[in-house]
Each structure stands twice: as C-alpha cells, then as structure tokens.
C-alpha cells in the first residue's frame with residue numbers, strides 16, 4: 001500500500017487532540033504513531049521487572065500473536081492489582097503479516113514512550129493497528145477517549161450535498177459494522193459525491209463490544225464530524241472502541257483480509 005508515501009506529500013493534514021474524557025490529551029501527535037500514556041496517570045506506574053511488568057509482557061506477546069489471525073485479541077494475565085489486560089486490533093483489511101509487524105512496532109514504541117505506565121494506548125501507521133493495556137478491565141466497554149481527530153484542510157466545493165452523501169455513507173457503514181454478529185466489526189464502502197467524486201468510507205469497532213455499544217460509539221463519532229471537520233473532503237475520528245474515516249479520491253484501505 002502506498003498510503004505512507006502518499007501521506008508524506010499530503011501536507012494538509014492536521015492533528016487535533018480531543019478533550020473527550022475529562023482531560024485526555026495527546027502526548028504526541030505524529031502522523032504515523034499516536035499515543036496516549038494515561039495523561040493524568042490515574043492508574044500509576046509499575047516497577048520494572050515487577051509482577052505487573054512480567055504480566056504485561058506476557059499479555060502483549062499473546063495479543064500480538066493472536067490478533068494477526070482475526071485482527072483482534074484481548075487477554076488478561078494475573079490477578080488483582082497485578083492483572084495486566086491488553087487489547088490488540090488491526091484495521092479490517094490488514095493482512096496477518098502486516099498486522100504482526102505493525103503490532104511489534106507499536107508495542108516497542110508504546111512501552112518506550114509510556115515507560116512504566118500501567119495504562120497506555122497507541123495507534124500506528126494510519127490506524128493499521130491499535131494496542132492498549134491497563135491494570136483495569138478494558139474489554140467490552142464503549143470507550144470513546146482518549147481520542148484524536150484528523151482532517152483534510154480542503155473543503156468540498158458543494159459542501160451541503162457532499163456532507164449529505166458522507167453522512168449517508170457513514171450511517172450505513174455504522175449499521176453494518178455494529179450488526180456484524182461476530183469476528184470483525186468492520187465495514188467499508190464507497191459513495192459518489194457531487195461531480196462524480198468518489199468517497200471512501202470506513203467504520204470499525206473492537207469486536208468485544210456488543211452491537212449496541214459499537215453503535216453508540218460510532219453514532220458519537222459521526223455526530224462529531226460536523227463539529228470537528230465540517231465540509232472537509234476527508235476526516236477521521238479515532239477512539240479506543242471505534243474508528244470512523246472517509247476520504248475523497250484516495251483509497252486508504254486494502255482489499256479485505258482473509259478470514260482465519
């Protein structure tokens with residue numbers, strides 16, 4: 001996929017740190033790696049080589065290994081305050097090999113930049129993969145923060161009509177992703193905007209979410225678009241539990257990954 005080289009010439013991207021939870025903030029904003037290290041440090045630090053540290057290492061190895069098969073895995077290792085919970089997800093189109101590589105890099109960078117933090121989350125390479133961990137339970141929850149929004153600086157010429165097409169596209173993808181029975185909660189499609197413009201859309205939840213929770217997360221993200229990204233020809237909203245994106249004339253997802 002040439003999306004990275006494409007993006008480097010795509011200077012008109014902005015990254016915006018969202019204040020979704022009380023004071024969620026981005027610790028860094030680079031194009032290829034977005035991470036949040038529990039900015040208030042609510043969960044605290046762990047001791048290097050302590051029990052949590054060992055459980056976390058095991059949990060991260062396990063999720064990285066198994067997520068490559070179906071694009072998602074969650075695990076909990078250890079008990080009580082030393083329990084390490086991890087989730088790994090790859091975008092629905094990412095192949096097992098890409099998924100493994102992406103998660104390996106995310107793991108290395110996330111544990112380095114968020115060193116000794118019990119809770120952290122990171123997304124890599126245009127959201128090809130996401131890795132998160134905590135000492136609290138993180139599966140099954142509709143978690144909308146920390147989040148980040150990215151948008152194209154260009155406005156659509158026929159904005160009203162364009163916005164309507166985007167909304168319809170994303171609402172459809174929202175319903176498809178949320179109603180996926182098991183496995184990947186992932187939907188992609190295209191729509192034709194004003195002047196025959198092709199619009200690519202994507203909606204994805206972590207599949208540990210129930211249908212209603214997935215729906216709720218996606219509803220909130222789509223509702224955010226007119227506020228963050230009104231009229232923009234491309235935008236994305238990234239949250240721990242769900243991911244929404246659309247782009248114009250620019251395919252940002254590959255063919256569907258083979259089912260394991």
Ligand SMILES: *[C@@H]1O[C@H](CO)[C@@H](O)[C@H](O)[C@H]1NC(C)=O
Nearest residue numbers: 030031032033034105108109
């Ligand atoms: C991730 O870590 C690798 C190896 O340490 C480094 O080369 C790379 O620049 C990092 N990438 C990002 C986006 O931080």
Ligand SMILES: *[C@@H]1O[C@H](CO)[C@@H](O)[C@H](O)[C@H]1NC(C)=O
Nearest residue numbers: 041044045046114115116117
């Ligand atoms: C946690 O670790 C960071 C450095 O990694 C340090 O700055 C901070 O003071 C520590 N916080 C607590 C509560 O120990």
Ligand SMILES: *[C@@H]1O[C@H](CO)[C@@H](O)[C@H](O)[C@H]1NC(C)=O
Nearest residue numbers: 073074075076138139140208
């Ligand atoms: C993943 O999370 C679900 C929901 O909390 C849980 O039922 C399941 O056992 C977890 N999977 C693993 C491998 O721990």
